[in-house]
Amino acid sequence: MPILVTDFDGTFTRRDFFDLVLERHDPPGARALWDRFLAGQLTPLEGIAGVLGSLRTDEAGVEALLAAMDPPPGAAAAARALQAAGWEIVIASAGCRWYIERILADLDLSFVIHANPGWFAPDRGVVMEADPRSPYHDPALGIDKCAVVRAALARDAMVAFAGDSPLTDGPAARLVPPGLRFATGPLARAFAADGTAHRSFATWPDIAGFLLDHA
C-alpha cells in the first residue's frame, strides 16, 4: 500500500496552531519564549510546548482557534479519494495530537497520527508532552519525522512526503524521491534556493490530485 507521510500545521491545514495562539491571544511571555527558540536557546519541542501552554482561553476560544487553522476546501474529499485509491495517509507532526484529532474528527477523517500527546484545560492551555515510548520519539522535536518516513519506506517502495518547514520537515522530505517530495511555504522556498528537486504545492488537495493522476 503506497503511503503519504504529511505534516499537519501549515501543510494539511493552511495555518499553524501555535502561530494562531501568538497572533490571536498573544499570551504573556509567549513571544519572548518563542524568541528564545528562534535564538537557539530552546528545542522546537520546548518552544512549541511553551507557546501552547501559555494559552489562556475557554472551550469556545479554543474552538475558534481550531476553526481558524483552515483546512482548505476539498481537503477531506481529496483525502478520502486518496484512501479509496489505496493510499495510507500518515500524519507526522511536531505539534500536538490533541488538536490534530479534533480537526480530523470534525472532517470525519481517519489518519494514522504520529504527534505529541496532550490535552486542553482553560487554566493550563494546550499541555503538550513528548512520548518517550513512541518508536518515533525524538528529544528535540518530540517526533522524529525521518524515522516515520524510514518505517514507511520499509513497508512500501512508494512513499510520498509533504511539509512546509525547513527545520522540522526538510530532512524527512529528502528521504523520498523528488517526484514524491511535496513542499509549500518556507520549505518550498528553501528547496528552490538550494536546488533540491521537489514538487511545490499551494494547498493539500493539490498533492492528492497529483498522486491520483500520476503515481
Ligand SMILES: [Mg+2]
Ligand atoms: Mg508545518
